[in-house]
Amino acid sequence: MTNSPTWPTSLPQLPLANGLTAEMRDTRESFEPQRGPSISRPGFTADLKQFQVSFSLDLAQLATFEAFVRDDLARGSLKFGMRDPETLAIHLWKIVPGQGLYRQRRVGPGRVTVSMELLRSGTPWYAPYSPSGVVVAPEFLLDFEAGVYASGGARVSLSGALVATVGSISISGGALQCPGDGSVEMNTVGLTLPAAGTAIGFASTTVLDSDQRFFAGENFETVVFGVTELGVLYAKDGGGDIELGSPSSGVQFKAASAWDGDEFVGAMDGVSMTDSFDEGALTGVTPVGVGSENDGGRAWTGTIARIAVYNHVFTAAQLEELTGAT
Secondary structure, X not given: OOOOOEOOOOOOOOOOOOOOEEEEOOOEEEEOOOOOOOEEEEOOOOOOEEEEEEEEEEHHHHHHHHHHXXXXXXXXXXXXXXXXXXXXXXXXXXXXXXXXXXXXXEEEOOEEEEEEEEEEOOOOOOHHHOOOOOOOOOOEEEEOOOOEEEEOOEEEOHHHHOOEEOOOXXXXXXXXXXXXXXXXXXXXXXXXXXXXXXXXXXXEEOOOOOOEEEEEOOOOOOEEEEEOOOOOEEEEEOOEEXXXXXXXXXXXXXXXXXXXXXXXXXXXXXXXOXXXXXXXXXXXXXOEEEOOOOOOOOOOOEEEEEEEEEOOOOOHHHHHHHOOOO
């Protein structure tokens, strides 16, 4: 199932407060019996709420918006993911056509206001995986805790997300169980890390004095997440690394790394690292291994609860949010 498009991150993420109105659609069905007053009953189980929204855009943003409506939304015929202006939760929306799809008004040099009617309906599967402030769906996701998997930006079954499972790795207790006893090799994931993006990993380890990887490319060229022989969790590419912290044996930690093609930053359990480096970029790495390197070496001993990769570079604050306690 292909993802619904998401509201572009380069546009204002919320409409103007001035002029924002909303009304709940009347979805009742009524009929007239032969005798007595008319009878009504719910026509839908879901609430349909319609909003009148306006966005203040510069000319570059206007071009982005017009391309989004024309191309991504097939001239307004498709639903898209965007944050609710009242609750900030991510919902699915569709443009309600009137005399046109939207209205445009010049409000000053190089600025316009775009207004339109939007109908809110439903919540997309990727809503829990996007940090606040933007709407970004994972390009690749293994969420063993929730049983949610995605590949190529679309939700798929587990078999659609994992190309192969080798050795005695198994899934139980809401996590990928990795014994790391020599008979375990890896899960081979048909995934190429983007030139710029973000990776998230929730895992635990029971061995802190062994050089092991839970999400990595080949050898030392690309280690997205691993633990050194000194028990330090780190993120690494071919040119340098960031020490994210020292996990405790048997306790789940949450790690994140983001790279923009030049700089590489990371976070662990809600604390981001400011010591970024620009020694290289994670490019052309395929496949990526989950549970070891992609050649089967340095197998992980512990569990892996979630892996996610985004084609979007999150900020340090967003990395802290994604790896925080909540």
